Amino acid sequence: MDETGVTETEVLGLLRRIKERDMPFERILSSMCTMPHPLAIQAHMEFIETNLGDPTLFPGTKGLEESVIAMLSALLHAPNAHGYITTGGTESNIQAIRAARNLSGKKNPNVIVPGSAHFSFDKAADILGIKIKKAQLDESLKVDPASVEMLIDENTIALVGTAGTTEFGQVDPIDELSKIALSRDIFLHVDAAFGGLVIPFLEEEYPFDFKVKGVSSLTIDPHKMGAGTIPSSALLFRDEACLGALATSTPYLASRMQHTLAGTRTGASIAATYAVFKHLGQSGYKRIVARCMKLVSMIEKRVADMGIPLVIQPVTNVIALRVDSPEEVASKLRERNWYVSTTLRPKSLRLVIMPHITEEILNTFLTDLREILG
Numbered sequence: 001m002d003e004t005g006v007t008e009t010e011v012l013g014l015l016r017r018i019k020e021r022d023m024p025f026e027r028i029l030s031s032m033c034t035m036p037h038p039l040a041i042q043a044h045m046e047f048i049e050t051n052l053g054d055p056t057l058f059p060g061t062k063g064l065e066e067s068v069i070a071m072l073s074a075l076l077h078a079p080n081a082h083g084y085i086t087t088g089g090t091e092s093n094i095q096a097i098r099a100a101r102n103l104s105g106k107k108n109p110n111v112i113v114p115g116s117a118h119f120s121f122d123k124a125a126d127i128l129g130i131k132i133k134k135a136q137l138d139e140s141l142k143v144d145p146a147s148v149e150m151l152i153d154e155n156t157i158a159l160v161g162t163a164g165t166t167e168f169g170q171v172d173p174i175d176e177l178s179k180i181a182l183s184r185d186i187f188l189h190v191d192a193a194f195g196g197l198v199i200p201f202l203e204e205e206y207p208f209d210f211k212v213k214g215v216s217s218l219t220i221d222p223h224k225m226g227a228g229t230i231p232s233s234a235l236l237f238r239d240e241a242c243l244g245a246l247a248t249s250t251p252y253l254a255s256r257m258q259h260t261l262a263g264t265r266t267g268a269s270i271a272a273t274y275a276v277f278k279h280l281g282q283s284g285y286k287r288i289v290a291r292c293m294k295l296v297s298m299i300e301k302r303v304a305d306m307g308i309p310l311v312i313q314p315v316t317n318v319i320a321l322r323v324d325s326p327e328e329v330a331s332k333l334r335e336r337n338w339y340v341s342t343t344l345r346p347k348s349l350r351l352v353i354m355p356h357i358t359e360e361i362l363n364t365f366l367t368d369l370r371e372i373l374g
């Protein structure tokens, strides 16, 4: 920090210049986040100073959090789910596994996750002292329930399924995992960080939420397909006891108990999520998802014309192209200011078609891709 400050105008000029180094969203086809809805931004700013670290000081904002949880619970077929808004899918997943561990009371716990699970479960394992076992996938990159079943032992405290995998957007057979979980009396967590605000609005139905009896908890992120502001994920539990398993007493605060991982916690992104849910409603999300999926179909046709096969038939708005040397193609695209990612198993060029992507953007992108592939 300098000894004396500079004017606000100078600082803002400085910030604008620095921000120019960031990639503009219209060139990003790799992110699972998007431009927040303008109303979300406005609501965020209205609540910028709120802190749900001590909700008794902010009862209005706390009420907004309860409303968001209630709206998500109803959408996900668990009218009485219990939960809270976290900083992201990572925190929600960590806290879900922490609740399962605390409830189990087991000494050397393990959790079975799909081979395709998000790396937040590796973080959870490290933090919580849990072993992670990775189950095999089938040819369509869904977890193989038989492989999950084979990995279960007396120390298994939870199974995990993903609804909208990070790399390929695939939905695991949550109903099959549920049967296993119920028959073995094991906690089942669904990571719907990405897919939770896509799958309910698709034409095709996929069982993935609390309608499936064995689902104990679920992660869903408004800061991904919800067009909310960062940070906003929700962790939902079917039973209140699971939330109770996360309780810590908070002696010096006006509120006596916390279930959250974070202490100080913004209410701004909660207000943003509330605003965008109220404004868009289910019909608004249906329109957004339909638009993204239409663009996915457009890519499918265009890449088929170019002779590029897909890794799997897209289920959600993630499409993976089987090109030769995907890292090289991604790096050539980067030279033309396009930001795409690559997948590991199998190797492919991965595009996430988020709401900020338009047909015009894709036309320019696909022209560049065609030129690069020759």
Ligand SMILES: Cc1ncc(COP(=O)(O)O)c(C=O)c1O
Binding pocket: 032, 087, 088, 089, 090, 091, 093, 118, 120, 162, 164, 165, 166, 191, 192, 193, 194, 221, 233
């Ligand atoms: C399926 C899934 N789970 C969890 C996460 C982690 O979410 P976050 O980056 O918000 O912590 C992601 C991120 O892309 C994800 O795709």
